[in-house]
Amino acid sequence: SPKLCDETSCAFFVDYLSKFYDFVRKEPTGHPWITKSELDSMGLAINILLCKESSKTIKWYPEYGCALLLAKGVGCTPGVVAWNLISLDLHRFDTMSKVNSNTYEYVDTANATDYEVLHIGTSTQDQTNELMSAFNRFYVEAQALKGSDRSSRGGDRLGHQRTPAFIHALFRKAFGEQNVAPRGGFTDVGLNTGGEKRD
Numbered sequence: 001s002p003k004l005c006d007e008t009s010c011a012f013f014v015d016y017l018s019k020f021y022d023f024v025r026k027e028p029t030g031h032p033w034i035t036k037s038e039l040d041s042m043g044l045a046i047n048i049l050l051c052k053e054s055s056k057t058i059k060w061y062p063e064y065g066c067a068l069l070l071a072k073g074v075g076c077t078p079g080v081v082a083w084n085l086i087s088l089d090l091h092r093f094d095t096m097s098k099v100n101s102n103t104y105e106y107v108d109t110a111n112a113t114d115y116e117v118l119h120i121g122t123s124t125q126d127q128t129n130e131l132m133s134a135f136n137r138f139y140v141e142a143q144a145l146k147g148s149d150r151s152s153r154g155g156d157r158l159g160h161q162r163t164p165a166f167i168h169a170l171f172r173k174a175f176g177e178q179n180v181a182p183r184g185g186f187t188d189v190g191l192n193t194g195g196e197k198r199d
Helices: 007-026 036-049 127-144 164-174
Strands: 056-061 066-072 080-100 103-124
Touching: 036 056, 066 127, 066 164, 080 127, 080 164, 103 127, 103 164, 127 164
Parallel strands: none
Antiparallel strands: 056 066, 066 080, 080 103
């Protein structure tokens, strides 16, 4: 199966969830573990994830534990786009065993148990491409930093961290916010110095 933090695998997981939804929805007797309201909400969420909802767009950043949700026509204001980052949160460390060459081996992983919505800002639809271009420029600059240059100690740059807060900070910078630093306050999927990559 694809790794969870692989950007190319997001479509696989959305497709898998969509097939599960179709299976549950077609079951004539229903299921005691999900109500009709919950099933309807799941269907709406899947339509957004599959980009079938024309007023919503998603850009995945799985290596950073988040996804950008652009919602067009916010409230009663046509032409306005709300920018929000949906971020994994409340990670829990789990250990499980699996069979490996006829022996058992223990595998440790961190699992998110909740999410946070980080508001970035609002723009007109005409500004969307310009803001994404600015974000991509800051993102490429940050990705080029290696080793100790990844630190933000220089004061004039964002250190490259694989966290939702880092992506949020880059978007805030693209929106013109000055002296941007990643905000803390929630657990994330960031790779700590000397640590092992998440599966």
